[in-house]
Amino acid sequence: MHIPLVDLKSQYQSIKPKIDDAIQSVINETAFIRGKFVHEFETEFAKKYGVKHCIGVANGTDAIFITLKMLGIGAGDEVITTASSWISTSETISLTGAKPVFVDIEKDYYTIDPTKIEDKITPQTKAILPVHLYGQPADMTSIKKMCDQYDLYLVEDCAQAHFAEFQGKRVGTFGDAGTFSFYPGKNLGAYGDAGAVTTNDDALAEKIRRYANHGTLHKHDHEFEGVNSRLDGLQAAVLLVKLNYIDEWTQKRFKNAQIYSHLLKEIDGISPPKIRSHASHVFHLYVIQAEERDKLAAHLKANGIETGIHYPVALPFLKAYGYLGHKPSDFPVAYESQQKIISLPMYPELNEKMIEFIATMINQYYGED
Numbered sequence: 413m414h415i416p417l418v419d420l421k422s423q424y425q426s427i428k429p430k431i432d433d434a435i436q437s438v439i440n441e442t443a444f445i446r447g448k449f450v451h452e453f454e455t456e457f458a459k460k461y462g463v464k465h466c467i468g469v470a471n472g473t474d475a476i477f478i479t480l481k482m483l484g485i486g487a488g489d490e491v492i493t494t495a496s497s498w499i500s501t502s503e504t505i506s507l508t509g510a511k512p513v514f515v516d517i518e519k520d521y522y523t524i525d526p527t528k529i530e531d532k533i534t535p536q537t538k539a540i541l542p543v544h545l546y547g548q549p550a551d552m553t554s555i556k557k558m559c560d561q562y563d564l565y566l567v568e569d570c571a572q573a574h575f576a577e578f579q580g581k582r583v584g585t586f587g588d589a590g591t592f593s594f595y596p597g598k599n600l601g602a603y604g605d606a607g608a609v610t611t612n613d614d615a616l617a618e619k620i621r622r623y624a625n626h627g628t629l630h631k632h633d634h635e636f637e638g639v640n641s642r643l644d645g646l647q648a649a650v651l652l653v654k655l656n657y658i659d660e661w662t663q664k665r666f667k668n669a670q671i672y673s674h675l676l677k678e679i680d681g682i683s684p685p686k687i688r689s690h691a692s693h694v695f696h697l698y699v700i701q702a703e704e705r706d707k708l709a710a711h712l713k714a715n716g717i718e719t720g721i722h723y724p725v726a727l728p729f730l731k732a733y734g735y736l737g738h739k740p741s742d743f744p745v746a747y748e749s750q751q752k753i754i755s756l757p758m759y760p761e762l763n764e765k766m767i768e769f770i771a772t773m774i775n776q777y778y779g780e781d
């Protein structure tokens with residue numbers, strides 16, 4: 413049996429006629445740039461998400477950068493973020509001219525540890541940028557409280573957590589804005605690069621919309637200089653089709669995670685993921701901690717099972733941040749977990765038989781049967 417880490421082909425097969433039609437309609441109407449499909453997707457996503465504004469942009473990285481920039485963050489400022497994420501989270505802070513300030517993660521949940529934030533706040537701090545990593549909401553009660561107390565902006569990186577909730581409230585709606593990626597492998601994925609920002613702030617929404625389109629809402633009315641970061645019409649049409657399935661797909665991810673956790677909980681040597689209380693985890697990734705992680709990965713690979721590591725090097729330890737001079741002891745939890753984490757195959761189309769096979773192979777590695 414061959415089981416990939418993600419399987420975009422089987423999802424396409426399940427909705428092929430609708431996707432093919434949608435792509436053909438964009439071409440028939442030549443609605444490539446800022447056309448009706450983009451408008452429709454923005455409207456539908458905002459409605460379904462329960463926010464006032466959704467602004468489509470070219471990708472999830474731009475979504476973060478443009479939001480920070482339009483909040484006025486720039487040179488001389490600091491933005492607090494998590495030690496464990498994809499580099500987009502921190503490189504966009506640097507791109508504005510500000511300095512990324514990393515905070516260690518919570519051992520059980522992999523998201524920013526709110527108890528370690530206060531120490532990092534300085535007069536230069538302008539915002540906190542939590543990431544709902546792997547689909548697990550960060551501790552938004554504590555983070556929001558800190559933002560209110562110190563008068564900081566709150567921007568949530570929701571690239572891995574579409575429709576996840578904390579205390580019954582969607583991630584991305586706790587602060588000033590939520591940023592989304594629709595990279596093909598994300599829970600809601602386009603067929604190329606795509607992203608969006610959600611916000612309930614009218615003025616911020618307009619600034620973001622302008623900046624992402626050369627500083628203008630209408631042709632030749634450039635209020636300021638911006639960038640070209642628009643959601644593509646073809647991608648919007650694909651996303652509109654897929655938006656109808658996201659609830660069902662999220663449920664399937666969750667069910668698959670439950671099957672995994674049930675089968676894996678008895679195995680010595682590994683720990684399945686924990687779910688924060690009052691949180692709905694949308695399982696973009698199913699990440700376990702494993703003893704002899706690399707050997708386990710090799711054993712699974714030899715048996716046709718693909719795995720990944722998200723991420724092998726935590727952000728502060730990347731070469732790109734060498735100039736900050738961080739040591740492992742600055743972020744002990746992130747440092748320890750980067751050596752143990754392994755992502756098992758996770759997608760809605762994964763079925764019980766496949767998960768049983770994966771669990772059996774893991775069991776086999778640890779010598780229990």
Ligand SMILES: *Cc1c(COP(=O)(O)O)cnc(C)c1O
Nearest residue numbers: 471472473498500571593594595
């Ligand atoms: C994927 C991802 C991004 C960036 O999204 P792109 O669409 O690839 O630019 C940002 N943050 C996190 C946490 C991500 O996983």
